[in-house]
Amino acid sequence: MIRLGIVYFSVTGTTELLAQEIERGASSVKKVEVQSFRINKKQLVDGRFVDQNMLAQLDTCDAIIFGSPTYMGGVSSQFKAFADATSELWCEQLWANKLAAGFTCGSAPNGDQSSTLHYFFTLASQQGMLWVSIDAAHGYTKKHLNRLGSQLGVVAHVSGDGLHEVDKATAQYLGQRVAELAKKLNQSESM
Numbered sequence: 587m588i589r590l591g592i593v594y595f596s597v598t599g600t601t602e603l604l605a606q607e608i609e610r611g612a613s614s615v616k617k618v619e620v621q622s623f624r625i626n627k628k629q630l631v632d633g634r635f636v637d638q639n640m641l642a643q644l645d646t647c648d649a650i651i652f653g654s655p656t657y658m659g660g661v662s663s664q665f666k667a668f669a670d671a672t673s674e675l676w677c678e679q680l681w682a683n684k685l686a687a688g689f690t691c692g693s694a695p696n697g698d699q700s701s702t703l704h705y706f707f708t709l710a711s712q713q714g715m716l717w718v719s720i721d722a723a724h725g726y727t728k729k730h731l732n733r734l735g736s737q738l739g740v741v742a743h744v745s746g747d748g749l750h751e752v753d754k755a756t757a758q759y760l761g762q763r764v765a766e767l768a769k770k771l772n773q774s775e776s777m
């Protein structure tokens with residue numbers, strides 16, 4: 587069984603909706619088990635992320651997808667606290683060769699969401715992980731996926747009408763893509 591973890595922070599639920607779409611996409615791939623982890627306030631003590639059990643569960647995943655709302659052009663402090671806690675794994679590169687991907691949202695169409703994705707990419711690289719992009723060119727897919735033109739990861743723009751259907755579909759697509767690639771990588775390793 588391939589294991590895929592989704593770790594994210596959300597207050598008003600938009601990032602959570604994206605996480606659910608990613609989970610839906612990843613779960614559509616056979617022999618892939620998906621677990622979502624929403625960062626919560628009990629896991630944060632004096633600004634530090636302290637949930638070692640969650641980190642241990644993520645250790646067992648073949649792929650980890652990171653999510654955070656964009657706050658002031660970057661990840662939320664709560665997600666950053668989680669990222670800082672992974673420094674304990676960094677010395678021995680314990681997450682090396684796991685797949686990684688990311689998703690974010692913002693209230694502006696271009697509210698610097700790409701900076702958040704760049705941070706996820708940097709975090710993944712620090713951990714020796716392999717970044718999965720979105721192979722859907724803006725304007726060139728039947729479902730009009732990736733409507734905001736971000737191939738680094740899922741970017742959503744939330745307006746008064748809520749989360750855009752295409753952003754949901756793009757999140758689902760990325761979840762499926764990461765799950766399929768994790769499966770492929772696992773099969774080639776066991777050959």
Ligand SMILES: Cc1cc2nc3c(=O)[nH]c(=O)nc-3n(C[C@H](O)[C@H](O)[C@H](O)COP(=O)(O)O)c2cc1C
Pocket residue numbers: 595596597598599600601602655656657658659660691692693694695696697698699744
């Ligand atoms: C402190 C703060 C900073 C924010 N900064 C940005 C920003 O830089 N760019 C943007 O597009 N939206 C920004 N927003 C809007 C949030 O990204 C947006 O409301 C998002 O949907 C919240 O995600 P959630 O529903 O998962 O909590 C900010 C919101 C807050 C509370």
